[in-house]
Amino acid sequence: MSHQTGIKANAELRKFFADGKTAKIRLAKVAIEDEQLVLKEKRESKSNWEKDYERYVVPLVEENQPSYILYRLDAKNSVGYDWLLISWCPDTAPVRQKMLYASTKATLKQEFGSSEIKDELHGTVVSDITLDGFKRHLTNVVRPPPLSMREEELQEIKKTEVNTDISVDTKQTLGTLAFPLTDAATKAIKDMAAGLFDYLQFKINISEESVHLAESGNIAVESLPGKVPEDSGRYHLYKFKHTHEGDYMESVVFIYSMPGYSCPIKERMLYSSCKNYLTDLISSLGLEITKKLEVDSGSELTSQYLYDVIHPTHSLHRPKFAKPKGPPGRGPKRMTKHQDAAE
Template sequence: MSSQTGIKVSPALAGVWQQVTAPGSKVRAVKISILKETLEEDGLFDIKGTFEEDFRIVHDNLKDDVPAYFMVRFDGSKSDQWIFLAYVPDIAHIRQKMIYAATRATLTKDLGDSHFTDSIYGTNKGDFTLEGYKRHRASMTAPKPFTDRERQLQEIHANEKSMIENMKGGTHRVSHAPGMNFPLTDRAVAALKKLVVAAPSPAKALPKKVTSPASTPLPVSPVISRESTVVVPEKSASAENVEDDEWDDDKTKEAKAEEDAAPVEDVKGIEPEEEIPVEAAKPERTVNFVKLVIDAESEKIDLAGEAKIAAKDLVKNIDEDSPRFTFFAYEHTHNGTAHDSLVFMYTCPSKSKIRERMLYSSCRAGVLQAATDNAGLSVDKKLETTDVSDLTEQFVLEELHPKTSHSSFGGSSARSAVSGPPRFNKPARPGARKVM
């Protein structure tokens, strides 16, 4: 503003200001006016009582149609701090009003902005009484006027700030998800645990009998007919004994060689029986649909409903006018393979209240983390929509098993030769469903 008026603090005023701000000074207030295009000291007023008692000095030394500046010193520990007052009456001359309004920033800057902790700009002498000063302080500390939506946003931010400050004091945080983390109620946790199918009992093994080499039957010897026999000359008894001994020795050597080559067996030469596992029956799930709601009063996530339904009945069981968190265990078969998928659905209808939409959006990540920590759930797919009618069985299947395009022989060049340049899909409509 100094570049607009060119009015500066005079050396005399600078010296006076240095004296009144020195330690031990007894000056309560300083009046400053613009005289001959220069900022000059126009009156010094000593301390006579408390700050509130001496504040009347300002009102008593102002004229109805003459602008002026006042600096007033505070009491006690704030005795080195001042309040800057700029009085520019509406009935003053236009030139004076423009000059005083444009020069006040230059005045505080030249004297030192650090000295002034508060300021008042007024056009009426009534603004510079003790009651006027109290109204000014009340307006500074009063809450700002907000619309309902702005007030709701402020409450949400305040809740988030308090939760973060509370978590800072602990040595352990259960959830590290961003946003608001409301705890789950006991019955909500119990319902979520029903979605977890217990692991089947260990398979019972049936023994499979395996015969040992010792018990293997010998092959049947061939039948020799009488016609095929050949008469062999009889041998003497001594010759037969010699041949029998040689035969026994050879047989003993062969048996010993077979024992050395054979693998080590169990006791009595019998191998252990091989066990054949038998698959146990999978336990049946009693609940596959759990719906959660936020209880704003208690600041907890509560159970809104649980059931065992078919995928085609999802739309019927989810609220259409309020946001909800839904967990659905979908047992189905795709391309001949059985699947058991856990789907998390966050529904936020457009016609629901703004406060509800903001609250549920802030708690979404916290609910997923709490379901993992408290109920041991592992979500396979996350869906979000503003229209509950989107959650059809066909849509859920397409999201769980998206179709993949298989290129023909020849790669991308062959595909482009047949189908031409790629086509771009139109953007989704506002508020449409989306996959997280």
């Protein structure tokens, strides 16, 4: 099953997809706005595809903003004209935008009609999407076998990823987002490791692409449910103090809270993608995490629930292993030396 962002084309764009694939239209620029795919620009044919390409494509892209361009070529196939899909994802764009556009491209293709897209071009700098850049692509790229929608999404996301080692200032790592911690958040984690706090809460500042300290202090476990917002994501660190089999224990629990689909898609993506890097970073700062949890409501965070996830009960009544029977007709059982001596 393909994991996508849930973003769909709005009514205007769907109408264009149904009625606009004619010889009159040369291209359409599509963007993501208000969690929808929207038609931003369209251009009519003036000349052949090469001259129109030079006239239209580069002026339509923005320096820091990803977008898609659907460009009609002059050749036809069994279902209509051949189209080129240009995915513009500049290096200067915010990481969250890169991921959002990469994860939504498969949906755009599906709604437009994958069979009508003859070729695809990915650009991070302007030279990638000029006419010369497209011709280099046609000359140098050997077309791979068709990919599934999920494979296409992963391939696009990997184009925006960079391998780096974990550090406080790291921005992105392979397979996850790595927004840096603010100085206050870093200090609070070290203070908790030193025993000054038993509760910390963190939030993502989306505009700054960083993780901020939202709250710190010492609270009873009964107060923990009230710390979980009902309208936004959060990360929590809580030192659960309890006894187990007569021993006093302090277990640090990392809690990722996300109240379902009441949060915007971008926020859900960012919190989900950042949590693994954050837990690694917390451990590197000297605070050992005993258990990682995900909840959508603070009501789940009772003392009994925390105890059960830290000390799960193991069943004492396991079924005995049933030895498989041997093949039929193999003759009488062989006597052992021990049996011979006993007789």
